Amino acid sequence: MFSRLASALTLVLSLVDGQFNNPPGVDIWCGKAYRDTNASFNPGGWFEEPAKSETPLIDFKIKPRTNLYLEDDTVSSFIVDAPMNWYRGHALPDSNTSIPSSHSSEIMLEIKAGNQSLCLNKTSIALGSMDNEIPFDVSSLAVSREPHNITIVGTLAGHMSSTFTATTRLTKLPLRNDNGTVTRLDNLYGGLSVRKGLAKQWTSLFPYTYYVQWSLYWNANISTLDDFASMGYNVIHIVPTGDLGNTPFPWDEFQPYLDRAAELGLYFMYDPMSLMEMSLALNCRDFYYADYAAGAEIVLEDVYPISTNASWSTVYNTPCNATYGCCGCDDCEGSFADISTRLDEYASKDSLLGWQKIHWAAPQAFGNETFWTRYPTAAEEVVMNMLSINHAAKGIVIGGVFNWRKVGARAEGQFWCLLSILTMATRGLTLPSRYLER
Template identity: 40%
Template sequence: MSLYTPGDDTGSFIIDADMSYIRGEPLRETGHGSQDLDLEITVGEGQLTLRHTIAINSSSIELDFPLHSLAPHSRPYSVTLKATRPNCDRAYTATTQVYHLPKRADGGSVTKVDSLYGGLLVQNKSDDSSPWSPLLPYSFYVSWDGWLKKSLSNVQKFKDQGYNIIHIVPNAGLANQAFNFTELNMFLDKCDEVGLWVMYDMRWTYQNLTSVRDQVNMLKTRKSMLLWYTGDEPDGQGDPLNATRVTYDLIKSLDPWHPVSLCLNCFNFYYEEYSSGADIILSDVYPIAVNTSWSEVYGTPCNTTYGCCGCDDCEGTLDDISVRLDRFVEYQTWIGTGPKSIWGVPMAFGNESFWSRYPTAAEEVTMTMLSVNHNAKGIVMWDYPTTTELERVTSQLSRVLASEEVVRFLLGAPTVALQATGPSKMDVASWRLGTQMVVSILSLQTPAWLSNVSVTLPEGARAVHKVLWGSGDWRLIEGQLVKTGGRGLETDLVIVEFDADQ
């Protein structure tokens, strides 16, 4: 976890010792060819020392440690790992931090980030004895100075649609480039009352450290506060390369209880520098009804070095979403600082600038589930209000995707891609816990298809237990999910039952 709190007896470190041909130090052979690494982990100034042995080229190894030896305080403990091989004088090192925070005395919330699977954990009450629950955010960006500001009753209406958080976009037209804080606090009171989590946006002010300090200190004790949001496309705006990190360090010094997020727009424009300023990275790829070779706004061509077409280095297909998310995960492995939680920002707007129309309902669901299939642990669409069609389908999907039944899989197990065969272009992912597996099956082609498609499952699959979303026509035949024909851009979400011994 990104932090530990009262009630936690143990924590765990995640150790990756996989081979890399991109970064790291040479792996020297030893006399007897041992494939083990001897680890020594030191926490703080000698408060805790752990020793362990793991295999070279292993990953996601969890090593538990006791928390009682680390006195709770608001500053993180430094952690140093030293790895050596038998009969070899080379030492490999890595560093990180761990928070063991004291009990909150101000009634504020706490949000944990699961460093293994990337999800969020929250407590539904301020009482720190209540259980921690996984939360998969599913919502929209909502402009403060539009629909939201008209009536406090809109807060309840928004939650009643099934959205579990709200991302409020500040008003750049105000002198403080943020909010009317008298009105905002009334809004936050309502969010506290109805149990709607808040994603707080400082896009216009995040480089003004005085303003950031004031806003964080004002709002950090809110029980509806979920996380902070700083840079909105800082790479596309060309913000100073250290801007996001400087603000991140300030926020963490003021509020270690909540994660920090930002949204990157570019395929790769100083990803390492900008992403260093956040725990959670959002990706806003908008590939619907866009011309990716000619800029309709600027009247110029778009290529790898010149021009802006609204979707950086895109082909104008749904694959742009999965490619970008996969690349962000890949960049993190290149950087070597460990994985970060990735969220998707599906397009829910249109008829403006680069985009000639709104997405259809099928496109909206596909963009969302394609993000989830490629390891997004949160969805925040741009933006609300949207069309009646999109409002209806996203409200329906929220009751499935953000449900406890589904979230425990998506945030409690690794995302594993599955192979599909057949004429339709498919994207399939799975999450397994015990004897059950959630399988998400997407058809990425627009025309309907008539022939058979099959998805190969691991051994031991014995029945389709439940259809969560879609047609329900998938059958289990000889260890494969099989379906004959389907709609273009069809999305199916099913639970498969496995034998207990598999």
């Protein structure tokens, strides 16, 4: 669904003449002309590195440990960062021209919600440090549909006139009484945790799922849910297409599936009864990243490099490069490295933009169509999944429309091996540590 939505959005925008840099009547993909009847042009949208400061800056930031709390939560904290960099933040009082090798100076902290102090004890962090966890009493804040505005003021030790200010918002919601779920993000490690129904405890979740078409798999029998769960998947991601055509989705037939999924402990990617995060999959390597990613908490890479010609489009008979062509994998080399490179590049852009996005992966599991000459092997699927996790993906949504009859025909035993390996790999990684290097 993620890649289909992103592709649909790209298609819609391509039909609007002049929406980006494209000349009137020129269809685009990732901003680029791709038909052999059109010429190459500058697609625009490339990421530009911010201007570099002449002096080092303190990037002073605060965020809640989780993106929301419920009214009965008792464990709560803020994450405070004060790294030094050359791109954004507050100048040092002595206007040093280099970042000190030792950050021994302390920053005294004061955290408030309006006029209410949230840290009663004196708190300080080291200049240059990151991921400082500052506990506070969340029960002192009222439940509200509107977020609380949080302000932090830091004072540099030895420079009492040098203060730094940052703001954030904290959401504290009432408990649900409709048996729906609540999902929240861990802003320190990037993992998910869930409270389902009337449960009192948060449960960590590493999402592991597949694009699954309703009329090509699910509607065969409700027992397909049992089969799906037994394979190790924990999230249902239904693609409401298949051979439905213009036929409306059969919601009445769907309700028993919702009930059975709840019994099996399966979660839904887009649960209408859930409070959850916004997610977005990006087909493009470098096309208005900041604009597209701004509205999502979770950003997926959508790289499909297996069995495709990354330099020549076999569908449109054109070359593929930074300004022209569509080969099904934007600006790729056609190797496993495309996955790790894309995840690392997104993380680098996030760092330069000064925000934190959670990244998931969509490993390729389809082929023998359009740009792709064959299906990935089971071994290749293992590599793509594990490479994604090693490069900080906090969730897996396998790209390709799942149909166990077809997958099983390829390599049932090998695929089960893949699932077993992934189960072992993700056990204990529900909240993976992010990379120390920035």
